[in-house]
Amino acid sequence: MTTPVAIHPIVPREKLNFNLDGDIPKYWFGGDPFKSRFWDALSIIFPPGEKFFMTCVRDFRDQVTDPKMLQEIKDFNKQEAQHGIVHRQDNERIRKQGIDTESLSAWVENFLTNRYRKWYSRSYTVAVTAALEHFTSIIAHSMFDKRDLLKEADPRVRAMYAWHAIEEVEHKGVAYDVMVDVAKVGYFKRVLALVDATILFPVTIFYIQRKMLIHDGFTLTQRIKLMAGGIWWLIKPNGLLAPMAKAYWTYYKVGFHPWQESTQHGYPEWLAAFNSSGGDPVKASEQMRQTLAM
Template sequence: MTHTPPPSLAPHPNIVPREQLSFGFDQDIPKYWLAGNPFKTRFCDAMSTIFPEGERFFISCVRDFRDQVTDPQLLAEIKDFIRQEGQHGIVHNQFNAHLVKQGIQVDRLEAHMKWWLFDVLRKRLPKKHTLAITASAEHLTAIMAEALFQRKEVMDAADPRMYAMYAWHAMEEMEHKAVAFDVMQKVAKVAYLRRVVALLQTTLSFNLNVLVFTNIMLRQDGFSRWQRIKLFAKGLGWVYGPGGMFMGTWRSYLRYFKPGFHPWQEPPTPVYALWLDTFNRTGDPVEAGRVVYASAN
């Protein structure tokens, strides 16, 4: 069952919290689980260390305005958004425990994120602005989700369990990608300028934090400065270059700057329906990830 959208918006799926999922983290996952590549692996691992505090930040920023919401449908979506984001934080914390066993100082990285998000942004910026940051981050994660799983070469040769974790996270990001945006537009009445400034701020902050955390992890792995420079020189092409992770996302990214933009002007990527069908039939996120991987171009 889908919601009845305004005429200009694409039909979109319900937000479905999926809890108590097993990705096999109790089994032996290779240290460099993404094609045996230290940079690619640690780049994704850096995102995993950011997510738990990030999800908590998003939940807090949406909750700031929940008492002002009168639309029953939006209230229901907020509830399911919070449950999904909470579960994302739980699962990434479970994986981050494996990073600790590898010698990664996850607690220090998470402490930095907590300081930045809660001691700096939440305490010093208006609630409207932190909500705008949340809506911007949801836009970024939604378009990244599409980029990661539409082309096989981006996550090629990933460990199936890790691929499945990021696929599950990505599909749920597609489901709730408009919740913070709708609260921002309909309830907080955030002005256009604040909206676009928040996107630019979030884009810079996200990329900077992930790259810094990647470097820290590689240093903790024992790579010398020169070795890290070489890993970055090659790895940055995988992120930003032709054929890289963000190839094909610029058009979707720039649409956010249109005054009349809404996230549901674009439907979920076709792999969403494939993932959803497989998961609903099997209840197994790892199997759903395998099917998505097999279908990628």
């Protein structure tokens, strides 16, 4: 397979400070419980999820002889490890609210390890990894546009997700290349894994979100109302998921590669702001937003 040339180099960024131990409100996304707990659920999922991704890619590292791919795998692992570190810091913020984040993360890790790692082949689990990496990379399509969908979010948490999305864009081709070029996964298994991930990802998010909303004291009726409004926020024509739709469906094309989606809105603006601010991710996020709003 001929891999398109990546336009965004993989750059591991370490020891970033988002000030996540500051005075961040419980419902940090405009006071909205659904939106806040939706993203908090993602944060709880990420540490075990990133561990799963790294493990599934490492399954095939010993079979890789290309120096370029070996370096990309190394940088992929460094970025994913940093994502796990930062989201554990964010999860500490959530834990201080009384939510048992460790048990919730352990539930995700047990599910991935005892179901996917034990029930399925290594080639299938790396295909699931590539599919989930596709999801995490295309989230940036919604986060970085003139609608500024995260404008009501606390700037520190918003900056964390902006940085995470930027790095997902940078390494979005690594698991896919390992899956196709090393694990020799064919079209049918690749697409089946995406269908699997399309169910797995939102079900896991909503399960953890539900646990948190119950802990917050919302009744069943209140949770139904929150979910109704929240799901509309997700799926409405100008909602969070709308810009992701086109990028999502391209994965089903024969001959697809992640770098065919080469243009990422907001990437150069974030990178320029990050470099000019001396590596401050919060300043980078805010400057990017100001630039895109012009």
